[in-house]
Amino acid sequence: MTSEVLGQCLRTNPVVVRRTMGLLREAGLVTAERGHAGGWRISVDLETVSLRRLHEALGEPAIFAIGNRNETPECLVEQSVNAALEGAFAEAEALLLERFADVTLADLAKDFARRHAGRRDTME
Amino acid sequence: MTSEVLGQCLRTNPVVVRRTMGLLREAGLVTAERGHAGGWRISVDLETVSLRRLHEALGEPAIFAIGNRNETPECLVEQSVNAALEGAFAEAEALLLERFADVTLADLAKDFARRHAGRRDTME
DNA sequence: ATTTTCGTAACATATGGTGTTACATGAAAC
DNA sequence: GTTTCATGTAACACCATATGTTACGAAAAT
Incomplete structure (x- = not known):
């Protein structure tokens, strides 16, 4: 799921989403991929x-x-x-x-x- | 004790003190008197x-x-x-x-x- | 190359708490 | 009665934080 779509779900801005999701990425809970078909993916059970x-x-x-x-x-x-x-x-x-x-x-x-x-x- | 002195104790402004003390007054916990020798007084045990x-x-x-x-x-x-x-x-x-x-x-x-x-x- | 998407810095805006000024009211002192 | 001291309160200024926005660079796929 992209920051754009997540931002729509959460009624906020994609950059705000990246800020918070970045913390989850640093904690190893999600991964981010750039480019086509990129976005956020949960990386844990x-x-x-x-x-x-x-x-x-x-x-x-x-x-x-x-x-x-x-x-x-x-x-x-x-x-x-x-x-x-x-x-x-x-x-x-x-x-x-x-x-x-x-x-x-x-x-x-x-x-x-x-x-x-x-x-x-x-x-x- | 006056709002002036209380403000010095609390490192803040007399008006700020009055704002908060006013709530305590409405609750009956303190009384306020104006004029000479006025100020705040605790009115409960x-x-x-x-x-x-x-x-x-x-x-x-x-x-x-x-x-x-x-x-x-x-x-x-x-x-x-x-x-x-x-x-x-x-x-x-x-x-x-x-x-x-x-x-x-x-x-x-x-x-x-x-x-x-x-x-x-x-x-x- | 172009498009897509994250990464990030920089700036803008909104909100709530706090601080400040101003002035009216009441009470005591003189 | 006038002055002084104190609260009561409105109005505005200031400040810190969270949130929103713009801009642009980097990486990955088409």
Whole structure:
């Protein structure tokens, strides 16, 4: 599949697609070929790739929108708040990453197939 | 304490302080007085106010930086991903909010007092 | 050679948070 | 009562990040 087509699917620009897919390529999850009949191809078994691995491949972007702004603040109040919550954030993050690890691309493909087969022409 | 002084503590602008403190005022956590000797005053018992209550007072800002962009997407792939992760995000959020509820302002004040007493003149 | 497609740099745009100015309102001090 | 100090709030400026776009080079097939 080309970046052009993927961009249409994702409602975005081919260059944006290449940016993100490039990270997946560096992680060995996809391959890219240039020229005629080129494009992106999945290079791994869907069973063996979890959303956690995708998260890693995409650079482990920050999970939380709130939380410590500064790991080692000078401010004593900030230190107290950080100390009180760092455990909670760590646990929540660990929980999420565990769940990410539980979901494989094969799981998603299966679920998608079920939805695709089951839809009742509600498209517009 | 005035917005002016609070702003210096927080390294920000008095108006920014008023914006946020205004939310706490609407939630009944602080009172504001104008004129001479005016400023902000905590109007509740520190023991009874948790970080969870502060989170609510501040409008329950989004906790996660990643996650579902669309609750009810038309895209079947997006539907599959959402379905696979919505439980995980819900659990992680519930866990965090529980921990927020466990921390009172009194806890923070106590921890701050300990840090303040224990510091060894490492200030600059 | 031409076409197709990725790779990448450079720049443009949009968004949200933060900072700033300005001015009205209220309360105390004189 | 006038002045001073402080909040309340609107309006605008600024900044960082994410996203979108243009441009062009490199590689592969026709």
